Amino acid sequence: MDVFNGLMQGFAVALSPxxxxxxxxxxxxxxxxxxxxxxxxxxxxxxxxxxxxxxxxTGAMIMLAGIYYGAKYGGSTxxxxxxxxxxxxxxxxxxxxxxxxxxxxxxxxLGISAIxxxxxxxxxxxxxxxxxxxxxxxxxxxSSPEYFALMVLGLAxxxxxxxxxxxxxxxxxxxxxxxxSMGTDLFSATSRFTFGQTSxxxxxxxxxxxxxxxxxGEVMANMESSEPAQMLPLPKGLRNLMPTWQDMKDCRFAxxxxxxxxxxxxxxxxxxxxxxxxxxxxVEKAVSRHPEKFGTGVIEGVAAPEGANxxxxxxxxxxxxxxxxxxxxxxxxxxxxxxxxxxxxxPLFIEESPAMFWGLVASMYIGNVMLLILNLPLVxxxxxxxxxxxxxxxxxxxxxxxxxxYTASGSVFDLGLLxxxxxxxxxxxxxxxPTGPMVLGLVLGDxxxxxxxxxxxxxxxxxxxxxxxxxxxxxxAIAGILLVVPLFKKFNAVRVQVxxxxx
Amino acid sequence: MHxxxxxxxxxAGLFLAALGAFIVxxxxxxxxxxxxGPGAGFFxxxxxxxxxxxxxxxVAGAVFKGPPATRSRAVAWGxxxxxxxxxxxxxxxxxxxxxxxFLIAFSLLGWFLIAVMFRQPQKIxxxxxxxxxxxxxxLFSFGLDLSLPGGMLF
Numbered sequence: 001m002d003v004f005n006g007l008m009q010g011f012a013v014a015l016s017p018x019x020x021x022x023x024x025x026x027x028x029x030x031x032x033x034x035x036x037x038x039x040x041x042x043x044x045x046x047x048x049x050x051x052x053x054x055x056x057x058t059g060a061m062i063m064l065a066g067i068y069y070g071a072k073y074g075g076s077t078x079x080x081x082x083x084x085x086x087x088x089x090x091x092x093x094x095x096x097x098x099x100x101x102x103x104x105x106x107x108x109x110l111g112i113s114a115i116x117x118x119x120x121x122x123x124x125x126x127x128x129x130x131x132x133x134x135x136x137x138x139x140x141x142x143s144s145p146e147y148f149a150l151m152v153l154g155l156a157x158x159x160x161x162x163x164x165x166x167x168x169x170x171x172x173x174x175x176x177x178x179x180x181s182m183g184t185d186l187f188s189a190t191s192r193f194t195f196g197q198t199s200x201x202x203x204x205x206x207x208x209x210x211x212x213x214x215x216x217g218e219v220m221a222n223m224e225s226s227e228p229a230q231m232l233p234l235p236k237g238l239r240n241l242m243p244t245w246q247d248m249k250d251c252r253f254a255x256x257x258x259x260x261x262x263x264x265x266x267x268x269x270x271x272x273x274x275x276x277x278x279x280x281x282x283v284e285k286a287v288s289r290h291p292e293k294f295g296t297g298v299i300e301g302v303a304a305p306e307g308a309n310x311x312x313x314x315x316x317x318x319x320x321x322x323x324x325x326x327x328x329x330x331x332x333x334x335x336x337x338x339x340x341x342x343x344x345x346x347p348l349f350i351e352e353s354p355a356m357f358w359g360l361v362a363s364m365y366i367g368n369v370m371l372l373i374l375n376l377p378l379v380x381x382x383x384x385x386x387x388x389x390x391x392x393x394x395x396x397x398x399x400x401x402x403x404x405x406y407t408a409s410g411s412v413f414d415l416g417l418l419x420x421x422x423x424x425x426x427x428x429x430x431x432x433x434p435t436g437p438m439v440l441g442l443v444l445g446d447x448x449x450x451x452x453x454x455x456x457x458x459x460x461x462x463x464x465x466x467x468x469x470x471x472x473x474x475x476x477a478i479a480g481i482l483l484v485v486p487l488f489k490k491f492n493a494v495r496v497q498v499x500x501x502x503x
Numbered sequence: 504m505h506x507x508x509x510x511x512x513x514x515a516g517l518f519l520a521a522l523g524a525f526i527v528x529x530x531x532x533x534x535x536x537x538x539x540g541p542g543a544g545f546f547x548x549x550x551x552x553x554x555x556x557x558x559x560x561x562v563a564g565a566v567f568k569g570p571p572a573t574r575s576r577a578v579a580w581g582x583x584x585x586x587x588x589x590x591x592x593x594x595x596x597x598x599x600x601x602x603x604x605f606l607i608a609f610s611l612l613g614w615f616l617i618a619v620m621f622r623q624p625q626k627i628x629x630x631x632x633x634x635x636x637x638x639x640x641x642l643f644s645f646g647l648d649l650s651l652p653g654g655m656l657f
Contacts, residue, residue, distance in 0.1 A: 051643075051647065051649065053647070054647070054649075150569075153536065165561075167557050167560055167561050167564070168561070169556050170553075171519055171554065171557050171558060171561070174523075174553055174554045174557070175519075175522075175554075177546075177550045178522070178526060178547070178550065178551075178554075181547050185533075185543040187542075187543065188533075188537075188542055188543045190533050190534075190542075190543035191528070192525075192533065192543060193529065193547075193549065216590075216593065219589065220587075220589055220590055221586065222581035222615065223580065223585050223586050223589040223616075224579075224583070224585055224586050225585075231616050240530065254617075313504040390621070391616065391617045391620075391621035391623055391627075391631070392617075394589070394616060394629050395612060395613035395616050395617065395631070395632065395635060396610075397636055398593055398612065398616075399609050399612075399613075399635060399636075399639055400639075402596075402597070402605070402609070402652075403605075403639060403643055403649070403651060406605075406650075406651065406652050407643075407649050407650075409651070412597070412600055412601060412652060415597045415600065415652070416597060418597075419590065419593055419594050419597060422590060422593065423590055424635065426586055426590070427515075430511065430513050430583070431511045431512065433515070449546040452545075453540055453542070453545065453546070454539045454540075456540050456541050457539065457540035457541075460540070461536055461541070462541060
């Protein structure tokens with residue numbers, strides 16, 4: 001099926017009343033989540049995932065993806081008005097966005113942020129649509145050794161960019177692999193790590209771990225302090241939100257820069273929107289005629305990173321949908337959602353589930369338009385959400401978490417596990433262990449073990465199969481280099497600098 | 504050494520080393536390599552060994568490195584107490600689910616967090632917690648036809 005026909009089929013799906021409504025709910029929820037500091041897209045998607053089990057999968061995926069990219073639009077609001085990023089990708093927007101707001105240009109900053117997000121977000125979807133089908137065809141040649149090596153490379157990249165300490169990121173990933181091993185081994189029917197509990201024979205539900213780590217862990221971390229941030233006055237009226245023609249001219253390169261860098265970084269596992277936004281900000285500053293003004297309220301300093309973090313979404317969906325390899329905690333949850341609904345993301349996904357793939361792509365075009373409309377005239381309404389007190393929000397998050405877990409399994413035992421993983425998530429935050437590698441280890445663990453064991457069955461137990469074939473050999477070599485390079489102090493200093501900027 | 508012990512990294516490393524050792528020990532009881540290829544013990548043994556080595560590396564780092572970096576400030580026990588109070592309330596709420604049911608147990612959790620931890624007036628605490636409970640019931644039970652945990656009372 002060519003791209004045009006596919007897209008037409010996608011629009012037929014995405015323009016149905018039900019899909020449109022779910023897309024709207026998704027982007028609206030995403031914007032709300034993006035605006036509220038302390039509640040991120042992974043927590044929200046994890047909490048809502050079990051509630052989608054009774055829904056039609058394409059509509060449910062459209063909604064969850066809407067939360068994912070909608071949060072990136074909303075994230076800039078608090079960065080600009082409060083100097084508090086709504087989510088990690090909006091950290092760099094604080095630099096110039098907040099300064100613009102202090103100079104009375106909050107409206108222009110919010111407006112250019114929405115426009116850049118729309119342009120780059122749409123570019124990301126076009127690129128996803130053009131890149132995904134050929135990549136899927138290319139990866140049809142992959143068998144178990146190639147998949148194993150690809151998953152090792154994906155995990156290595158996530159580990160590399162996940163935290164200041166490579167050791168902690170690796171340990172976090174290994175714990176994820178351990179949790180993935182729990183339950184009955186499908187090759188030999190051996191029970192592993194079940195501690196005599198029949199409830200663990202089927203393994204631990206991904207939803208329990210994700211909600212525990214992200215939602216409960218986040219609530220616990222937020223409960224530590226209850227001091228509200230000070231909000232700056234928001235300009236009233238649409239006219240104040242529209243950037244001037246000169247602003248748009250100044251941002252021409254920033255739109256292109258954010259779009260291209262955001263998409264390319266998104267395709268790489270582990271890099272994520274935070275790095276995309278920092279990189280595009282750096283490039284914008286480097287090529288600017290007035291780099292010394294960056295950080296004092298320059299409009300390009302808002303447009304470039306906001307564009308990049310939205311274009312990244314399209315990029316991140318490329319490896320997720322064509323290879324079945326997620327690059328971040330949020331995309332790992334989306335992968336789990338697809339698998340739970342009975343889909344198999346990978347080289348055959350576009351051919352086997354065209355309505356899902358093209359429906360999702362088409363919905364992202366529609367969702368970006370909805371977000372532009374929501375985020376220009378209604379930004380004032382969303383900013384009012386910041387007045388919602390924590391004491392009202394946190395119990396509700398815990399309530400939705402409990403309902404989400406109970407809905408997924410109907411088991412009170414799983415609610416007990418939710419408490420355990422909530423505590424683990426909190427401890428990991430306190431001790432600076434990144435949670436991303438753990439979630440990725442959990443999601444990929446099963447498939448990785450299966451691919452390794454199948455590879456070794458093919459070679460009668462000879463590990464050489466992993467380096468005698470060119471693709472796995474190259475992928476494993478790159479993974480090895482990625483993990484060894486930080487041992488050299490100079491390279492590690494650069495890596496830590498990048499991650500420090502994230503935090 | 505005393506400083507190192509105080510570091511969370513040291514204890515986390517020890518815990519993870521013990522977990523790694525447990526994984527390796529358990530995997531010894533399963534087939535490593537059989538006639539049909541790798542068995543159930545193959546993969547866990549390797550990541551278990553990796554876990555032991557890496558966590559011991561972390562312990563060694565905590566012992567032999569200098570004082571904590573500037574960003575790792577002294578442990579704020581007050582903050583941890585608040586977070587653990589919230590967690591304990593969640594545990595109690597879940598333990599009470601089978602007896603009280605979701606509506607009452609969640610109302611109690613909400614009331615505890617709002618009235619006790621955030622020190623808000625009773626009117627607000629009761630309003631938000633009971634209102635939230637009823638809202639969940641209406642939205643999920645009636646609206647979405649999902650079952651909430653039931654208890655002996657409700």
